[in-house]
Amino acid sequence: MSGSSISPTVLMADNGSGTVVGIHGRHIGDRVYRGAITLFAVCVPLLVALVAWEIAVAGWPTFRHFGLSFLTSSDWDPVKQRFGAAPAIYGTLVSSAIALVIATPLAVGVSVFLSEFAPRWMRQPVGFLVDLLAAIPSVVYGLWGIFVLLPVLRDPVMPFLRDTLGLGKTPFFTGPAYGPSMLAAGLILAIMVLPYIASVSREVLLAVPRAQREAALALGATRWETIWGAVLPYARSGIIGGIILGLGRALGETMAVTMLIGNRQEISASLLAPGYTMASLIANEFSEASSDAHLSALMAVGFTLLVITIIVNAIARWLVWRVGGGAASKPL
Amino acid sequence: MTAGVMRTQRPSARQRAVSERARSGLIRRRAVNIVMLAVLAAAAVITVLPLLFILSHLVAKGATSLDLAFFTHMPKPVGEAGGGMANAIVGTLIVIGLAMLFGLPVGVGAGLYLAENRGAWLANSVRFLSDVLNGLPSIVMGIFAWQFLVRPLGHFSALSGGVALGAMMIPMIARTTEEMVRTVPTSLREAALALGYARWRTGLTIVLRTASAGIVTGVLVSLARVAGETAPLLFTAFGNQFWSTSITQPIAALPLQIFNYAISPYDDWHRLAWAGALVLIALILVISIVARVATRARFDTGSGD
Amino acid sequence: MAIDVKSQVAGLADARPANQAPAVTPERTRLVAESLDAWFGSIHAVHGISLPVREGSVVAIIGPSGCGKSTFLRCLNRMHETVPTGRVSGRVLLDGRDIYGRDVNPIAVRKHIGMVFQRPTPFPTMSIRDNVAAGLRVMDGHISRRATDEIVERALQRAALWDEVKDRLGASALALSGGQQQRLCIARALATSPRVLLLDEPTASLDPASTQSVEQLVRELRGDVTIIIVTHNMQQAARISDRTAFFLAGDLVEVAPTETLFTSPSDARTEAYITGRFG
Numbered sequence: 001m002s003g004s005s006i007s008p009t010v011l012m013a014d015n016g017s018g019t020v021v022g023i024h025g026r027h028i029g030d031r032v033y034r035g036a037i038t039l040f041a042v043c044v045p046l047l048v049a050l051v052a053w054e055i056a057v058a059g060w061p062t063f064r065h066f067g068l069s070f071l072t073s074s075d076w077d078p079v080k081q082r083f084g085a086a087p088a089i090y091g092t093l094v095s096s097a098i099a100l101v102i103a104t105p106l107a108v109g110v111s112v113f114l115s116e117f118a119p120r121w122m123r124q125p126v127g128f129l130v131d132l133l134a135a136i137p138s139v140v141y142g143l144w145g146i147f148v149l150l151p152v153l154r155d156p157v158m159p160f161l162r163d164t165l166g167l168g169k170t171p172f173f174t175g176p177a178y179g180p181s182m183l184a185a186g187l188i189l190a191i192m193v194l195p196y197i198a199s200v201s202r203e204v205l206l207a208v209p210r211a212q213r214e215a216a217l218a219l220g221a222t223r224w225e226t227i228w229g230a231v232l233p234y235a236r237s238g239i240i241g242g243i244i245l246g247l248g249r250a251l252g253e254t255m256a257v258t259m260l261i262g263n264r265q266e267i268s269a270s271l272l273a274p275g276y277t278m279a280s281l282i283a284n285e286f287s288e289a290s291s292d293a294h295l296s297a298l299m300a301v302g303f304t305l306l307v308i309t310i311i312v313n314a315i316a317r318w319l320v321w322r323v324g325g326g327a328a329s330k331p332l
Numbered sequence: 333m334t335a336g337v338m339r340t341q342r343p344s345a346r347q348r349a350v351s352e353r354a355r356s357g358l359i360r361r362r363a364v365n366i367v368m369l370a371v372l373a374a375a376a377v378i379t380v381l382p383l384l385f386i387l388s389h390l391v392a393k394g395a396t397s398l399d400l401a402f403f404t405h406m407p408k409p410v411g412e413a414g415g416g417m418a419n420a421i422v423g424t425l426i427v428i429g430l431a432m433l434f435g436l437p438v439g440v441g442a443g444l445y446l447a448e449n450r451g452a453w454l455a456n457s458v459r460f461l462s463d464v465l466n467g468l469p470s471i472v473m474g475i476f477a478w479q480f481l482v483r484p485l486g487h488f489s490a491l492s493g494g495v496a497l498g499a500m501m502i503p504m505i506a507r508t509t510e511e512m513v514r515t516v517p518t519s520l521r522e523a524a525l526a527l528g529y530a531r532w533r534t535g536l537t538i539v540l541r542t543a544s545a546g547i548v549t550g551v552l553v554s555l556a557r558v559a560g561e562t563a564p565l566l567f568t569a570f571g572n573q574f575w576s577t578s579i580t581q582p583i584a585a586l587p588l589q590i591f592n593y594a595i596s597p598y599d600d601w602h603r604l605a606w607a608g609a610l611v612l613i614a615l616i617l618v619i620s621i622v623a624r625v626a627t628r629a630r631f632d633t634g635s636g637d
Numbered sequence: 638m639a640i641d642v643k644s645q646v647a648g649l650a651d652a653r654p655a656n657q658a659p660a661v662t663p664e665r666t667r668l669v670a671e672s673l674d675a676w677f678g679s680i681h682a683v684h685g686i687s688l689p690v691r692e693g694s695v696v697a698i699i700g701p702s703g704c705g706k707s708t709f710l711r712c713l714n715r716m717h718e719t720v721p722t723g724r725v726s727g728r729v730l731l732d733g734r735d736i737y738g739r740d741v742n743p744i745a746v747r748k749h750i751g752m753v754f755q756r757p758t759p760f761p762t763m764s765i766r767d768n769v770a771a772g773l774r775v776m777d778g779h780i781s782r783r784a785t786d787e788i789v790e791r792a793l794q795r796a797a798l799w800d801e802v803k804d805r806l807g808a809s810a811l812a813l814s815g816g817q818q819q820r821l822c823i824a825r826a827l828a829t830s831p832r833v834l835l836l837d838e839p840t841a842s843l844d845p846a847s848t849q850s851v852e853q854l855v856r857e858l859r860g861d862v863t864i865i866i867v868t869h870n871m872q873q874a875a876r877i878s879d880r881t882a883f884f885l886a887g888d889l890v891e892v893a894p895t896e897t898l899f900t901s902p903s904d905a906r907t908e909a910y911i912t913g914r915f916g
Binding site: 032033034036040041044048050054055106107112130132133136138140142148194248253259279282305309310 | 361362364365368369371372373374375376378379380382383385386389390393437438440441442444445446448454455457458461462463464465467468469470471472473475476478479480499502503506530531532533535536556557559560561562563566567587590591594595602605606609612613616620
Binding site: 517522 | 714716719744745747748749751752754756758760761762771772775776822825826829
């Protein structure tokens with residue numbers, strides 16, 4: 001009606017402070033703000049895409065040239081320009097498997113202990129110490145590994161395992177024990193991965209409703225039977241999620257592994273033998289890559305690692321999310 | 333009347349046998365319970381042991397090599413005693429400073445976006461991909477930064493190292509920012525709007541300020557994490573035996589130096605590696621403590637209704 | 638029946654202060670709502686309400702929970718549309734100009750109309766002084782530090798808080814008690830010299846002493862500032878307002894001078910509400 005008789009840009013001025021707002025300047029501050037934060041948010045998917053793209057592009061010549069044999073061949077020879085990543089892939093999987101085998105019972109054990117058996121006052125400090133393991137940089141683990149772990153492994157642990165315990169009769173503990181080995185890498189990975197599994201397990205266990213425990217206890221079960229029969233089954237998928245999260249971490253670990261695994265391109269059943277992982281392969285050879293083909297091969301290894309890690313982490317997150325409702329998925 | 337009276341009888345032989353079996357079963361079950369408790373406690377002890385080993389070793393080996401020269405001198409050539417890691421310490425500070433420069437605005441901005449657009453499909457994708465980014469191996473970030481920044485420019489640089497580390501900081505900063513901003517009550521936002529604050533002003537001056545303590549913690553925690561990373565710097569910052577603070581040149585960094593010295597065959601350098609590791613852990617510890625103090629100090633004034 | 642009502646509200650009448658004369662001449666309309674409708678998505682919360690408010694007067698809006706009082710109030714300073722599904726239609730004339738006009742900036746509107754909410758909302762990271770001055774920061778033109786301090790002092794005095802905080806203006810606003818915080822929010826709203834002050838159940842979370850000082854404040858402001866107060870407390874409405882409006886389920890049932898509404902309401906529903914037959 002009469003609204004159009006006023007100047008559209010001026011909204012009253014009789015208290016002294018006129019408020020003149022241009023039509024165009026109306027929401028400009030808000031638009032800039034919204035645009036800026038959207039831009040920053042978009043950087044994230046852009047970054048992920050960029051990472052995948054750049055590495056894929058660089059590794060593409062290798063994939064195109066070797067095809068699937070890149071993943072299955074054990075022949076890695078930069079001089080002859082033949083690249084088979086199987087030893088590295090094998091090493092990655094085996095070292096991670098060893099890490100999980102050792103870390104899982106310990107991590108779940110600690111978490112169960114803290115959430116079910118230990119007195120309440122213990123939870124914070126001990127939990128903090130376990131989490132602290134995650135704060136130690138990989139290179140420091142490697143340093144300690146080289147000068148403390150390896151000598152101990154070389155003598156007396158490995159000979160003990162191989163000879164005294166007779167495990168050398170199995171194919172898993174044969175051969176000379178120099179120290180740098182799959183076992184050493186697996187051990188250090190176990191320590192590094194432990195806090196991640198423990199943290200998730202702890203949160204998942206604490207999220208189990210009290211009713212579950214009380215129902216079992218009311219039936220006359222012992223503490224342990226309650227845990228084994230009522231609590232753990234409930235928390236199972238969350239804990240498995242934590243384990244897979246740990247796996248995701250172990251797959252990508254570089255420095256400590258490089259310093260302890262021996263860096264040898266070979267597939268051996270023996271844990272006492274040196275080996276390679278995808279990450280340590282890249283770390284070792286990248287700086288001295290002798291040719292474009294070599295570089296591309298290393299990029300291809302990187303891309304393989306990227307894909308495997310993304311898949312494993314996605315599975316882990318899905319499992320943890322299912323149980324913990326997102327609460328247990330804090331990045332460490 | 334007599335129906336309500338319990339008459340004590342002597343248990344029959346059969347009843348006695350059942351009770352006997354139950355009791356011994358109970359004894360067994362109780363024994364299992366105690367054994368498992370011991371096993372779990374042992375697991376707890378074994379878990380904490382490596383931490384104590386490593387830290388005590390670090391202090392023992394590293395402290396002896398730590399002197400003023402360590403912080404002020406440059407690395408000496410092989411064979412010469414002494415020398416320090418001054419360039420590496422400064423280099424680390426520069427690189428993580430650059431990382432903050434890239435990671436902070438993107439992380440906080442993305443976090444603000446996520447907090448203000450909860451259900452949008454873009455927000456969900458960003459959140460998901462942020463987790464993906466968080467899980468990428470650090471070596472992968474390193475070769476990406478090499479391919480993207482080092483290769484085209486033709487030389488290593490502190491800048492490329494900062495970008496690699498900054499990218500790694502983004503997911504955690506974004507998540508912390510989102511969580512903290514969401515704790516700011518709507519009533520506070522409304523109070524600002526009712527005063528005539530524009531949305532952008534409300535977001536930046538009221539909401540962000542209220543959430544700042546938590547955000548600062550998140551930033552510092554992620555800073556502590558990337559300060560110790562070596563792999564992303566291997567092919568970006570690359571390391572530098574000489575003094576350099578230029579961001580377009582290769583630069584030394586503590587983790588890199590530790591790595592190089594550790595795998596070398598020289599005892600002297602091993603000694604320096606231990607000292608460097610001690611300094612690195614101390615740096616990470618200091619950053620973490622500051623992070624915790626920052627939250628607590630502001631917490632009382634920050635917890636508005 | 639009518640006698641019962643009268644005797645019930647007789648007590649109310651006595652509770653009102655002596656100077657009951659409506660405020661100023663000239664009597665012109667400060668704020669007029671014309672056929673105001675408001676929605677939350679598809680929920681029609683306010684049904685075409687028209688309500689004029691004279692300059693300098695105090696209008697109380699009463700009604701049971703969920704009747705749309707607060708929603709209506711928030712339409713008067715364009716706050717309702719800040720809610721994600723909020724929608725408004727109709728006109729609100731502030732000194733003759735429609736604040737919902739096509740090219741009107743809602744942010745500018747809110748600078749001229751002050752609002753105090755049910756729960757105190759001091760800005761937690763700001764001092765007492767900065768809280769009060771918060772609204773000044775978005776005013777056009779630069780206000781010197783000295784001028785700001787004067788404005789802050791005056792606003793705190795009007796809000797009856799000055800004596801309690803004058804020695805600790807730099808302290809955190811959270812150090813104050815609930816009642817003090819609410820008075821701080823009132824001072825914050827007053828600092829920008831708004832023409833209209835909207836109070837949304839401002840004493841709902843306060844103790845009796847603080848409630849009393851807020852009501853006293855409203856009485857003192859009458860004449861200078863046009864006040865619209867939503868309240869659950871009928872006695873409060875009777876105590877401090879010139880006119881009272883009764884809302885029910887999104888409709889304006891009746892609006893009349895306060896004494897009239899409480900002693901001889903013209904609508905049966907109003908009578909039922911004020912006699913406590915529902916609430």
